[in-house]
Every structure is written in structure tokens, then in C-alpha cells.
Amino acid sequence: MLARNTQTNEAGRSAVLLPLLAHIADSENTPLALIEVGASAGLCLYPDRYGYSYDDGPVLSASAVPDALVMECATTGNPPLPTSLPHISFRAGLDLNPLDVAKDDDVAWLEALIWPEHVQRRDRLRAAVEVARRDPPLLLSGDLVVNLESLVDSAPADSVVVVFHSAVLGYVDEPGREAFQDTMRRLTADRSRPVHWLSNEGYGVLPGVEGAMAKAEVEVVRLFVLAHNGSPAARTGGHGQTLDWLG
Numbered sequence: 117m118l119a120r121n122t123q124t125n126e127a128g129r130s131a132v133l134l135p136l137l138a139h140i141a142d143s144e145n146t147p148l149a150l151i152e153v154g155a156s157a158g159l160c161l162y163p164d165r166y167g168y169s170y171d172d173g174p175v176l177s178a179s180a181v182p183d184a185l186v187m188e189c190a191t192t193g194n195p196p197l198p199t200s201l202p203h204i205s206f207r208a209g210l211d212l213n214p215l216d217v218a219k220d221d222d223v224a225w226l227e228a229l230i231w232p233e234h235v236q237r238r239d240r241l242r243a244a245v246e247v248a249r250r251d252p253p254l255l256l257s258g259d260l261v262v263n264l265e266s267l268v269d270s271a272p273a274d275s276v277v278v279v280f281h282s283a284v285l286g287y288v289d290e291p292g293r294e295a296f297q298d299t300m301r302r303l304t305a306d307r308s309r310p311v312h313w314l315s316n317e318g319y320g321v322l323p324g325v326e327g328a329m330a331k332a333e334v335e336v337v338r339l340f341v342l343a344h345n346g347s348p349a350a351r352t353g354g355h356g357q358t359l360d361w362l363g
């Protein structure tokens with residue numbers, strides 16, 4: 117605990133990112149180049165390799181997946197649920213301290229970060245680690261405020277770039293959050309190449325992105341806000357277990 121930081125990597129968050137990822141892939145009609153800032157071990161970079169069951173419905177997956185890798189997500193507000201998984205041409209992550217799924221010590225730390233009674237999440241982590249071990253992600257060591265743009269430049273030109281992050285900006289100071297937000301506004305406004313920005317962060321963490329929905333205040337503060345290009349799209353459960361679409 118003295119040597120490490122909180123780097124919980126929750127593959128289940130893919131369930132709340134997937135509807136927007138699929139929507140972007142469909143509307144741009146090109147493969148996705150995924151770039152995750154604050155990627156930890158990169159387990160959220162494989163949304164096309166997991167299975168999904170929304171509201172106990174049928175499992176959507178590209179091929180057979182173990183039960184532990186079926187992300188269950190309860191929704192409200194009629195989100196545009198995907199009917200197929202997006203094609204991903206490139207996956208890369210940036211982190212101050214990337215964790216390596218090939219290192220047992222790093223994986224042991226990820227397991228230690230899961231609350232003891234969350235047996236299902238621990239099974240999911242172990243199964244997601246196996247997915248990443250078969251095809252390790254490109255993970256670069258760097259700061260999201262400083263090193264993002266060169267990574268965006270390295271994405272294949274025939275793909276639409278999606279920069280995303282979840283449970284990250286709470287660890288960044290306010291000037292850093294604002295600088296990152298300015299970078300993302302500039303990148304998404306630049307018409308020379310399409311860039312989308314998905315943020316899934318705690319309520320109030322991203323300046324100006326709050327999300328309107330009548331909920332008891334205590335509930336609101338526990339949920340994350342999922343935003344697309346700076347506009348709130350949904351409230352989400354912190355581990356991807358719920359998706360309250362804002363319409």
C-alpha cells in the first residue's frame with residue numbers, strides 16, 4: 117500500500133461505454149481507434165471481446181465468452197442498445213503507471229483493489245486479464261495532460277479516434293482537469309480528423325459536465341456521469357452495473 121496507488125481496473129465499465137462506442141462506429145461508418153487515458157492495465161480497451169446482457173436480455177458477444185466476462189447492466193431511459201459490437205482497429209492506453217497483465221505482482225495488486233465481498237468482480241478481473249494476456253495492449257507511460265496528443269497522432273488515419281476515460285479525473289488536480297478538457301475540446305473541434313471524447317467520471321469531477329436528471333442528491337453523488345464530447349448522455353453505476361440514459 118505504501119508503494120502503490122489506487123488503479124482499480126474495472127472491465128465492467130465497458131457495458132456503459134459500449135452503446136456510445138457502437139453509435140460512433142455506426143455513424144462514422146469506420147473502425148474505432150480506442151485511446152484510453154488513465155488505462156491502468158488496459159482492461160477497458162477490449163469492449164469487443166466481452167459479452168453484454170442489458171436488463172437480463174440475451175448476451176451480445178462476438179464469440180463465445182465465459183460467464184465471468186458477460187457484463188450485466190440494468191438500464192433506465194431507453195438507451196440505444198447496440199445490436200453488434202464495433203470493429204476496433206487500434207487500442208492504446210496512457211497511464212502515469214501502466215500495470216502489466218503479464219506480471220503476477222501487478223495482477224495481485226489489481227485483485228487487492230477489489231472489495232473482498234465482490235466475488236463476481238474478482239472473477240471478471242481474472243477472466244479479463246486472460247483476454248489481455250492473449251493480446252497485450254499498447255500501454256504508454258505518461259500524463260494525460262501532457263502526452264495525449266502524440267498518441268492521437270499515432271492512430272491509424274482510416275479510423276475514427278475515440279479518447280475515453282473512466283474514474284480517472286478525480287485523481288487529477290483542477291488545473292490539470294481544465295487543461296485536459298481544453299485539449300479534448302480542441303481535438304473534437306478539429307475537422308481535419310474525427311475525434312470523439314467519452315468521459316465517465318464522478319458527478320461534478322469534470323467542470324461544466326453535470327448531467328440533468330431528477331434523483332435524490334445522495335444517489336446523484338454516488339453515480340458517474342457519462343458524457344459524449346462534453347455533453348451528458350447518462351448516469352452510470354461506478355462499476356458499469358447501471359446505465360440511466362438521459363435521452
Ligand SMILES: C[S@@+](CC[C@H](N)C(=O)[O-])C[C@H]1O[C@@H](n2cnc3c(N)ncnc32)[C@H](O)[C@@H]1O
Pocket residue numbers: 121122123124125126127129153154155156157160210211212213258259260261281282283284287288
Ligand atoms: C481508478 S483507475 C481507473 C482505471 C480504468 N480507467 C478503469 O476504469 O478501469 C485510475 C487510473 O488513472 C491513472 N491516472 C491518474 N492520474 C493520471 C494522469 N494524470 N495521467 C495518466 N493517468 C493517470 C492512475 O494511474 C490509474 O491507473
